[in-house]
Amino acid sequence: MNGYGRLFVGILAAFVLSWVALILVPLNQVGNLMPLEDQVTGDMNPPALSGLAQRGSKVYAANGCASCHTQQIRSESGGADIARQWGTRQTVARDYLHQSNPNLGAMRLGPDLANLGADRPDLNTNSGPKKKYDAASLHQLFYAPKSVSGSSHPSYSFLYEKREIKGIPSGMGLSLPVGFETEEGKEVIPSEDAKALVAYLLSLNRTYALPEAPVKP
Amino acid sequence: MNCSSDIQFEGCGEGNLDRSLQGPLSLLFLSATLWLVVSSFIAAIAFWQLKFPGFIDYQCAIQNPYFGWFFDLIHQGLNYGRAVAASKSILIYGWLVQGFLGVAIWLTGHLTQKSPCKAGSYFLLGAIALWNLGILVGVVGIFSGEASGFAGFDFPKYASAILFVAYAFIGLGIGMRFAMKRCTKSTPAEWYLLGAVFWFPWFFAVAYYFVFCKVVFGVMPALVHAWYIGGLEVLVLGSLAIAALYYWIPTLLGVALNRVHSAKGAFWFFAFLGAWTGVRHLVGGPIPAWMITSSVVAGVLLLIPAIMIANHQMVPLWSHWCKVKSNPVLWYLATGGISFVVWVSLEAFLSLRGVSAALRFSYFEMGVSAVLEYSFLSMVLFGSIYAILPKLTGKELPCCVTCCSKCQFWWGFCGIITYFTGTFCAGVFMGLGINFAPMAFVATKNLASPFFWLSVVGGAMVLFANLIFVKNVAATLLAACCNSNKEGCCS
Numbered sequence: 001m002n003g004y005g006r007l008f009v010g011i012l013a014a015f016v017l018s019w020v021a022l023i024l025v026p027l028n029q030v031g032n033l034m035p036l037e038d039q040v041t042g043d044m045n046p047p048a049l050s051g052l053a054q055r056g057s058k059v060y061a062a063n064g065c066a067s068c069h070t071q072q073i074r075s076e077s078g079g080a081d082i083a084r085q086w087g088t089r090q091t092v093a094r095d096y097l098h099q100s101n102p103n104l105g106a107m108r109l110g111p112d113l114a115n116l117g118a119d120r121p122d123l124n125t126n127s128g129p130k131k132k133y134d135a136a137s138l139h140q141l142f143y144a145p146k147s148v149s150g151s152s153h154p155s156y157s158f159l160y161e162k163r164e165i166k167g168i169p170s171g172m173g174l175s176l177p178v179g180f181e182t183e184e185g186k187e188v189i190p191s192e193d194a195k196a197l198v199a200y201l202l203s204l205n206r207t208y209a210l211p212e213a214p215v216k217p
Numbered sequence: 218m219n220c221s222s223d224i225q226f227e228g229c230g231e232g233n234l235d236r237s238l239q240g241p242l243s244l245l246f247l248s249a250t251l252w253l254v255v256s257s258f259i260a261a262i263a264f265w266q267l268k269f270p271g272f273i274d275y276q277c278a279i280q281n282p283y284f285g286w287f288f289d290l291i292h293q294g295l296n297y298g299r300a301v302a303a304s305k306s307i308l309i310y311g312w313l314v315q316g317f318l319g320v321a322i323w324l325t326g327h328l329t330q331k332s333p334c335k336a337g338s339y340f341l342l343g344a345i346a347l348w349n350l351g352i353l354v355g356v357v358g359i360f361s362g363e364a365s366g367f368a369g370f371d372f373p374k375y376a377s378a379i380l381f382v383a384y385a386f387i388g389l390g391i392g393m394r395f396a397m398k399r400c401t402k403s404t405p406a407e408w409y410l411l412g413a414v415f416w417f418p419w420f421f422a423v424a425y426y427f428v429f430c431k432v433v434f435g436v437m438p439a440l441v442h443a444w445y446i447g448g449l450e451v452l453v454l455g456s457l458a459i460a461a462l463y464y465w466i467p468t469l470l471g472v473a474l475n476r477v478h479s480a481k482g483a484f485w486f487f488a489f490l491g492a493w494t495g496v497r498h499l500v501g502g503p504i505p506a507w508m509i510t511s512s513v514v515a516g517v518l519l520l521i522p523a524i525m526i527a528n529h530q531m532v533p534l535w536s537h538w539c540k541v542k543s544n545p546v547l548w549y550l551a552t553g554g555i556s557f558v559v560w561v562s563l564e565a566f567l568s569l570r571g572v573s574a575a576l577r578f579s580y581f582e583m584g585v586s587a588v589l590e591y592s593f594l595s596m597v598l599f600g601s602i603y604a605i606l607p608k609l610t611g612k613e614l615p616c617c618v619t620c621c622s623k624c625q626f627w628w629g630f631c632g633i634i635t636y637f638t639g640t641f642c643a644g645v646f647m648g649l650g651i652n653f654a655p656m657a658f659v660a661t662k663n664l665a666s667p668f669f670w671l672s673v674v675g676g677a678m679v680l681f682a683n684l685i686f687v688k689n690v691a692a693t694l695l696a697a698c699c700n701s702n703k704e705g706c707c708s
Contacts, residue, residue: 003402003403004395004396004398004403004411007403007407007408007411008411008415010485010488011411011412011415011416011488012415014412014416014452014485014488014489014491014492015415015416015419015420015492017489017492018444018448018489018492018493019419019423019492021493021511022440022444022492022493022495022496022508022512023423023427023440023441023444026437026440026504026505026508027433027437029505030435030436030437030440030504030505031433031435031437033435058366059362060366061364061365061366061367062299062362062363062364062366063296063298063299063362063364064296064297064298064299064300064301064302064364064366065298066298066366066368067297067298067301067302067368068297068298070578072501072502072503074501074502074574075501077570077574078500078501078570078573078574079501079574079575079577079651079652080651080652080653080654083654084651084654084658090503091503092503093435093436093503093504093505095503096434096435096436096439096503097434097435098434098435099434099435100431100434100438101365101366101367101438102435102436102438102439102503103366104436104439104499104502104503105578106368106498106578106582107578107579107582107583108578108579108651109267109662111658123658124657124658124659125657125658125659126654126656126657126658127657145270150659152270152659152662153270154266154270154296154297154298155270155292156296157292158289158292158293158296
């Protein structure tokens with residue numbers, strides 16, 4: 001074998017070693033995880049994702065939501081994520097079992113969304129009474145972010161359709177606050193993508209306990 | 218190791234070699250520089266939206282009865298998330314990977330002394346055109362809402378497939394040229410070059426399989442993505458930049474490298490550690506802790522080969538300071554070489570547990586990736602392209618270009634320092650704010666705001682430097698094309 005042959009074998013070895021250790025071994029470790037049954041309620045944790053939410057996860061990825069929002073709660077020693085009430089415990093590999101794209105994210109220009117669908121204080125001010133976000137408030141944030149005080153969220157109004165009301169209103173139109181209403185005789189309807197995105201965001205709830213990540217009382 | 222010393226090649230059939238590469242490489246470098254500018258502009262639009270989220274808003278545009286659809290299109294395509302994905306992907310695949318592939322093709326020709334035949338040139342031209350087509354398709358895909366959502370691997374499935382096929386032709390050509398080389402002793406530049414040429418498709422194929430084929434759900438795709446980005450940053454782009462430095466510094470200075478007998482050790486150290494560094498991007502994330510720990514350790518240990526490599530390359534530059542001062546190409550290469558060590562140190566620092574608790578997910582990460590992408594990789598690429606262009610065209614660089622390249626260097630150099638200072642301070646304030654739980658989340662951004670503006674100024678300076686670069690490359694290629702003499706260009 002000449003010098004180039006040996007060089008090639010070394011180059012291959014450097015790759016294969018890291019591939020085996022960092023891809024194959026974890027594939028066996030986290031690739032075979034299963035949902036667990038809750039001993040008290042009998043629910044499966046993490047709960048399965050609806051088809052609409054699964055589609056919403058793609059909308060989330062395609063619009064680069066992960067360039068501002070993370071979906072991972074670090075342990076108490078690893079940051080103030082739990083102190084900020086973004087979650088009740090550290091997120092672990094099992095939490096993402098049903099996600100085709102885990103959308104972990106790498107920047108926090110916006111708050112963490114790992115538990116957006118759970119009871120929690122206001123995301124932006126980190127205070128106030130605990131409540132669940134509902135679909136209407138998320139639609140309002142995406143269509144007319146300026147109507148939400150203190151928000152610097154970009155607008156995703158292209159996910160909505162403004163159309164004439166023919167006959168009686170469809171009932172799906174957004175109810176927007178004063179100053180942001182649509183013209184008389186028109187309504188704003190969320191597209192399938194917008195509905196899917198909201199369904200996905202509301203499905204984000206990792207407050208159940210897992211043996212590897214117990215919730216502190 | 219001396220059997221194919223780089224310096225001895227000067228003059229032996231070089232003109233022929235450069236002539237056969239002139240067509241393909243002109244196309245490659247021109248398109249790479251154009252992508253660089255496109256990426257800078259899109260990044261500028263994205264950055265501006267961080268402060269003024271509604272500035273391309275559909276709400277006001279819809280009032281316009283004639284161009285409403287156009288504004289709607291702009292709003293969809295250039296919305297912050299999509300614009301960031303597009304600018305990052307264009308920067309990596311359009312500028313960095315493509316530019317370094319050009320350098321690799323040129324270096325391969327000169328290190329093996331084999332010029333492609335006429336059919337080979339056309340083949341190469343086709344592969345480069347295909348690569349650019351892949352990027353164009355990918356960018357349109359991202360703008361139309363089909364991004365994969367994995368930063369740095371954002372192109373949709375079909376565009377990534379086109380890139381892979383285009384790369385296969387180029388990589389195969391480079392590999393075959395080395396396989397046919399008669400002299401079997403190799404130089405440091407060749408090790409890094411060959412390593413990168415093989416590593417890129419392997420890493421890319423594994424990432425493609427896990428991200429697009431949906432074989433496993435859950436954190437696995439994210440893990441593979443982090444691993445791929447580490448491989449791309451260190452083993453592919455980093456290797457190619459180091460190869461370029463190993464070639465250009467002795468060639469341009471006319472002296473030997475310092476303590477080069479330790480180069481082989483440094484290379485293997487670098488190769489085996491480099492492949493482990495990617496997972497540190499997930500510090501604190503939902504993956505097994507042993508992986509993060511091993512990756513952080515690998516990242517810290519990477520400092521050893523980095524310092525060894527810098528010792529080989531930077532010491533001759535230091536001891537021949539007069540030559541460096543007079544040659545702007547060496548300014549770029551020296552900045553790039555030093556930035557390599559700076560980047561490895563910054564990444565190692567950021568991956569430490571205490572530091573990452575505060576600074577991870579803040580503007581600081583933007584600053585660190587700018588050090589990698591601009592001040593290390595792009596600087597080496599600028600220098601290499603300025604060194605290759607005169608050989609490719611067979612003429613000295615027009616005097617206006619040489620002058621402008623100095624100007625570009627200072628704009629870029631000051632720009633990146635300003636940008637980094639801005640993002641560093643903004644990141645520290647933002648990170649500390651987020652980790653101080655009693656403070657409202659919205660208030661943390663106000664803390665970072667003044668420094669954010671500093672990074673905007675730095676970014677604008679870098680953008681201006683990139684514009685000078687595009688003008689320089691275009692002017693050089695145009696001058697060669699029209700066969701005009703030097704005086705003609707200057708006036």
